[in-house]
Amino acid sequence: MESSSCRPLFTCIALQATILWSFARSQQPGFLSIDCGSDSPSTDGNGIEWVSDTKLINEGTSRPVTGGSNPLLATMRLFDGNQSKYCYSLTNSLVEAGAFFLVRVGIWAGITPPYTPKDSDGNFRFKMIVDATEWQDVSVQYGTTEWLTFDVYTRAQRSSIDFCLARITPDGDAPFLNVLELRPLPSTLTATRAINATNTIANCLGHNDYGVPADSNVSFTRYKFDALDRFWISSKASDIDEVNTTTLAIDVSERNELPSRILQTTFMGRPHIRSWYSELKPKSVYIAEFYFAEIDPAVTASGQRTFNIYANEELMNIEGEIDVFAKVGANAAYGYPMVFSPNSTGDVTFNFTPTATSVYPSFLAAAEVFEIKIMNNLTSASTVSAIEDIKASLGLTSSTGDPCLPVGYGYPWLNCSGDSGITALMLSKYGTGGEIPGAIKSLPSLTEIYLGGNNLQGEIPDLSSLLILEILDLSNNRLTGAIPDSLASLKNLKVLYLQNNNLSGEIPAALLQRKQASLLMFEYSGNLLCESNSADCVPSPGSLPGPNGSPPKNTSIGAVVGGAVAGILVVAIAICIAVYCCCFKKKPPVQKDPKVVVPQERGVEINQRYENPVPNKAMPKLAVQEFSFEEIKTATNNFRTKLGQGGFGPVYKGCLQDGRFVAIKVASNSANQGTKEFVNEVDLLSRIHHKNLVGLLGFCNDQKLVLVYEFMSSGSLFDCLHGPYSAASPLSWRKRLRIMVDAAQGFDYLHNGCNPRIIHRDIKSSNILLNDNMEAKISDFGISRDYVRSETGAPPTTLMGSMGYMDPEYMSNMKLTEKVDLYSFGVLLFEVVCGRTAIFKDTSHQPTNIVEWARASIDRGVIEDIVDMSLHGQFDVQSVWKVAEVALACVEIPSSKRPKMSEISLELREAERMELESEERHAIDQPSVEFTGNSNYSTLSYTHVSAR
Ligand SMILES: *[C@@H]1O[C@H](CO)[C@@H](O)[C@H](O)[C@H]1NC(C)=O
Ligand SMILES: *[C@@H]1O[C@H](CO)[C@@H](O)[C@H](O)[C@H]1NC(C)=O
Numbered sequence: 022m023e024s025s026s027c028r029p030l031f032t033c034i035a036l037q038a039t040i041l042w043s044f045a046r047s048q049q050p051g052f053l054s055i056d057c058g059s060d061s062p063s064t065d066g067n068g069i070e071w072v073s074d075t076k077l078i079n080e081g082t083s084r085p086v087t088g089g090s091n092p093l094l095a096t097m098r099l100f101d102g103n104q105s106k107y108c109y110s111l112t113n114s115l116v117e118a119g120a121f122f123l124v125r126v127g128i129w130a131g132i133t134p135p136y137t138p139k140d141s142d143g144n145f146r147f148k149m150i151v152d153a154t155e156w157q158d159v160s161v162q163y164g165t166t167e168w169l170t171f172d173v174y175t176r177a178q179r180s181s182i183d184f185c186l187a188r189i190t191p192d193g194d195a196p197f198l199n200v201l202e203l204r205p206l207p208s209t210l211t212a213t214r215a216i217n218a219t220n221t222i223a224n225c226l227g228h229n230d231y232g233v234p235a236d237s238n239v240s241f242t243r244y245k246f247d248a249l250d251r252f253w254i255s256s257k258a259s260d261i262d263e264v265n266t267t268t269l270a271i272d273v274s275e276r277n278e279l280p281s282r283i284l285q286t287t288f289m290g291r292p293h294i295r296s297w298y299s300e301l302k303p304k305s306v307y308i309a310e311f312y313f314a315e316i317d318p319a320v321t322a323s324g325q326r327t328f329n330i331y332a333n334e335e336l337m338n339i340e341g342e343i344d345v346f347a348k349v350g351a352n353a354a355y356g357y358p359m360v361f362s363p364n365s366t367g368d369v370t371f372n373f374t375p376t377a378t379s380v381y382p383s384f385l386a387a388a389e390v391f392e393i394k395i396m397n398n399l400t401s402a403s404t405v406s407a408i409e410d411i412k413a414s415l416g417l418t419s420s421t422g423d424p425c426l427p428v429g430y431g432y433p434w435l436n437c438s439g440d441s442g443i444t445a446l447m448l449s450k451y452g453t454g455g456e457i458p459g460a461i462k463s464l465p466s467l468t469e470i471y472l473g474g475n476n477l478q479g480e481i482p483d484l485s486s487l488l489i490l491e492i493l494d495l496s497n498n499r500l501t502g503a504i505p506d507s508l509a510s511l512k513n514l515k516v517l518y519l520q521n522n523n524l525s526g527e528i529p530a531a532l533l534q535r536k537q538a539s540l541l542m543f544e545y546s547g548n549l550l551c552e553s554n555s556a557d558c559v560p561s562p563g564s565l566p567g568p569n570g571s572p573p574k575n576t577s578i579g580a581v582v583g584g585a586v587a588g589i590l591v592v593a594i595a596i597c598i599a600v601y602c603c604c605f606k607k608k609p610p611v612q613k614d615p616k617v618v619v620p621q622e623r624g625v626e627i628n629q630r631y632e633n634p635v636p637n638k639a640m641p642k643l644a645v646q647e648f649s650f651e652e653i654k655t656a657t658n659n660f661r662t663k664l665g666q667g668g669f670g671p672v673y674k675g676c677l678q679d680g681r682f683v684a685i686k687v688a689s690n691s692a693n694q695g696t697k698e699f700v701n702e703v704d705l706l707s708r709i710h711h712k713n714l715v716g717l718l719g720f721c722n723d724q725k726l727v728l729v730y731e732f733m734s735s736g737s738l739f740d741c742l743h744g745p746y747s748a749a750s751p752l753s754w755r756k757r758l759r760i761m762v763d764a765a766q767g768f769d770y771l772h773n774g775c776n777p778r779i780i781h782r783d784i785k786s787s788n789i790l791l792n793d794n795m796e797a798k799i800s801d802f803g804i805s806r807d808y809v810r811s812e813t814g815a816p817p818t819t820l821m822g823s824m825g826y827m828d829p830e831y832m833s834n835m836k837l838t839e840k841v842d843l844y845s846f847g848v849l850l851f852e853v854v855c856g857r858t859a860i861f862k863d864t865s866h867q868p869t870n871i872v873e874w875a876r877a878s879i880d881r882g883v884i885e886d887i888v889d890m891s892l893h894g895q896f897d898v899q900s901v902w903k904v905a906e907v908a909l910a911c912v913e914i915p916s917s918k919r920p921k922m923s924e925i926s927l928e929l930r931e932a933e934r935m936e937l938e939s940e941e942r943h944a945i946d947q948p949s950v951e952f953t954g955n956s957n958y959s960t961l962s963y964t965h966v967s968a969r
């Protein structure tokens with residue numbers, strides 16, 4: 022420590038709030054500034070216009086906050102009800118989908134807070150949510166004299182952004198806030214570009230201005246110095262710290278639109294600088310950006326002040342030492358961004374170390390750090406609009422924000438199921454009135470509707486669009502009209518409760534039948550209903566001919582007797598039918614399932630059928646089916662649907678007599694496969710079975726050589742990664758991992774498990790096929806003898822393989838070993854990580870080899886640059902690292918350094934486990950991270966500003 026200056030990176034400094042109000046000018050367009058709990062608008066000293074929130078939110082109560090001098094902090098809005106969350110919908114003319122914003126919250130409870138926190142450590146704790154994403158849990162010390170501000174960068178998903186507060190648990194502390202601000206951000210900032218590319222939010226852990234002299238009265242820099250109105254907290258130098266300052270203007274054309282003032286003061290190392298940050302989340306991804314300006318006139322040339330930046334001892338500036346003068350000259354801003362993850366205990370230490378030749382010490386003018394968090398998509402607009410209609414018609418206005426997300430903070434009266442939308446409406450005994458909202462019809466994912474015990478009136482709407490509805494409870498309301506026939510069309514309906522309403526008319530016979538057949542629990546007592554054909558059936562008002570229509574017929578005695586006799590007869594017949602049904606149970610009606618024809622197993626003695634049998638090898642009986650060419654023609658509907666073209670010939674889709682779909686490969690005329698190769702193929706393939714190899718089902722050897730394989734309905738990995746639908750519905754990282762695990766297991770079997778051992782030599786993504794269940798299987802192995810590992814090691818005569826996948830070592834020495842496959846498999850792994858083809862065109866349209874390209878970024882430690890953008894950051898970064906490391910090992914030269922396929926399979930499974938665990942962690946609400954201050958150095962991830 023002797024020669025180094027140690028400073029915490031993020032300092033918590035009490036600021037005099039009066040400095041806030043020193044300018045008076047009109048504010049920027051797009052600023053929205055809410056003074057929570059206040060009932061009147063105001064304009065502050067910076068010209069920022071504040072609005073009251075009384076018209077912006079229905080929930081919560083306004084409370085006075087005592088002990089501060091800042092008028093904006095004089096009131097708070099306290100949410101002490103029991104809603105799952107309380108949301109402000111932030112909007113103005115600039116908020117539209119895709120636009121970037123800073124959302125900032127100011128929180129202070131005053132010196133006499135409205136209640137005592139639950140936790141014995143005396144901290145208020147509650148949750149902040151932005152749109153559908155959990156932003157951060159707040160921890161505010163009871164009775165503190167400082168107010169806290171938190172800010173996050175986010176991208177709007179529509180014409181408003183929800184900011185919500187919630188209790189962490191249903192009996193947790195009631196949340197509150199004092200100010201809420203929305204500021205538009207340009208798309209060019211490091212952090213906005215990062216969140217756009219990765220579909221994330223950037224939780225700001227601090228904007229810090231270093232090197233502010235100890236005697237300076239500048240406590241922070243914001244609007245109007247900063248047009249974007251970030252809060253740059255001054256980190257004041259101590260008496261022994263060395264700083265440089267200048268009054269010269271700084272060129273701030275650097276992309277982050279920095280305020281010139283924060284660069285006019287610079288903290289100087291003696292000669293190096295160490296700064297640290299702790300209590301981060303070990304597995305999260307963070308962005309840091311450090312800002313410099315050469316303001317010391319003594320530095321007049323490149324090379325005079327050069328240094329390196331290390332994060333936890335890892336060199337960050339691997340493309341060369343930092344030399345600000347060389348980059349931008351004197352008095353100009355230079356930003357150096359980086360992505361880092363803290364170590365396993367959540368710590369990061371940055372060292373700014375001068376190089377041996379540097380004349381001057383390292384320095385630092387300002388810094389920003391963001392935690393990058395996955396952004397949830399809002400529930401779909403159509404679902405939200407249906408829910409809004411339901412809220413309006415049932416008067417449920419206290420439910421605000423996204424109906425389903427974040428998980429655990431959706432509306433309590435809804436069940437949402439991940440991608441499939443809203444599955445249950447649970448509004449029994451909610452005391453709601455009005456009619457059954459028609460918008461229910463627009464929620465086709467509903468399986469359960471509970472609306473019993475309310476005051477609902479009107480008729481039951483047509484719900485036939487709710488095809489998967491299972492439970493409908495409308496009991497104990499005041500519904501009128503008939504039971505709509507459409508209810509009988511709901512084939513999945515298992516429970517129908519309509520009892521205790523004012524329903525009238527005939528009960529649809531189909532519903533009664535299903536009740537009788539015990540297919541439906543159907544309650545309808547307490548209404549004016551009648552069963553069809555019964556004499557006392559009053560037509561429903563809907564079917565009445567009108568008030569002046571013909572009255573019901575006079576019932577004569579004869580009719581009564583006749584009716585009674587008929588009634589007895591009906592009962593007797595019914596009993597007979599019932600007895601018959603019970604005692605002489607008929608077979609259930611024949612289902613319309615396709616007829617299943619079991620294929621005949623036609624064992625074939627290959628020896629007898631081919632002119633050129635494989636020498637010295639007794640042909641086994643093949644357990645695969647032989648087809649005639651006619652059968653093949655029928656199965657492929659005369660070769661109608663071509664699936665693709667393989668090395669052997671074209672591949673067609675076919676359907677066997679038993680209804681199984683198959684892929685049928687027909688040897689092309691031009692293909693020089695002779696009968697001998699064909700025999701080899703069938704011989705070999707019929708003996709190779711593994712769940713990750715495409716199975717051979719049969720062959721045909723009349724007129725043409727044909728191979729029949731199991732059909733892989735989901736196409737090839739190539740299609741999934743690069744095909745026309747790959748951008749719109751990208752394979753998730755988790756699926757990619759599963760596919761690679763499957764493929765590795767298949768190749769491991771070829772290399773080690775099967776006899777003869779096979780080297781594939783044409784590993785590429787178009788040869789990895791996926792079935793209905795997205796299980797991956799390898800195709801096109803063992804097409805010719807060439808693929809079988811030569812026992813004698815005799816070199817084959819031709820190189821085989823595909824562009825971009827071929828092992829450079831094999832290309833030069835023609836030595837065929839499993840290691841050749843390993844190389845191709847490594848390329849495949851890069852393809853899966855990067856979502857790019859093995860050879861692709863870079864931004865300047867130059868053909869680029871994926872291995873070299875990816876290696877460059879991995880070596881620099883910035884894997885985010887190469888990960889497939891269509892994953893939108895939705896992956897566990899450790900898991901991606903793992904796969905990248907495996908991929909690098911696969912393409913090692915010399916090939917002897919490459920691992921075994923079995924080892925790869927294990928490593929990939931480990932990567933898969935990491936991803937699954939990370940997904941679980943995201944699914945279960947993570948416990949809040951506690952930011953407990955430490956007097957020696959700051960561990961606070963927020964900015965303190967004095968309220969006094
Ligand atoms: C929510 O609070 C209200 C009163 O504010 C109370 O009547 C109601 O029972 C509470 N609901 C729950 C689920 O706690
Ligand atoms: C953000 O990402 C989307 C989709 O990747 C892209 O179309 C858009 O141009 C990006 N916006 C900015 C401002 O970079």
Ligand SMILES: *[C@@H]1O[C@H](CO)[C@@H](O)[C@H](O)[C@H]1NC(C)=O
Nearest residue numbers: 263264265266289317318382
């Ligand atoms: C800049 O700081 C150094 C200490 O590191 C000091 O020696 C030098 O005089 C300062 N220069 C200016 C212009 O303040």
Ligand SMILES: *[C@@H]1O[C@H](CO)[C@@H](O)[C@H](O)[C@H]1NC(C)=O
Nearest residue numbers: 297364365366367368369370
């Ligand atoms: C993480 O870094 C901190 C300081 O930078 C150090 O004290 C701690 O031991 C490190 N933890 C591990 C597991 O390396």
Ligand SMILES: *[C@@H]1O[C@H](CO)[C@@H](O)[C@H](O)[C@H]1NC(C)=O
Nearest residue numbers: 220396397398891892893895
């Ligand atoms: C959000 O939507 C995009 C595009 O539709 C999708 O790629 C992404 O996976 C979704 N994010 C989440 C968290 O579901």
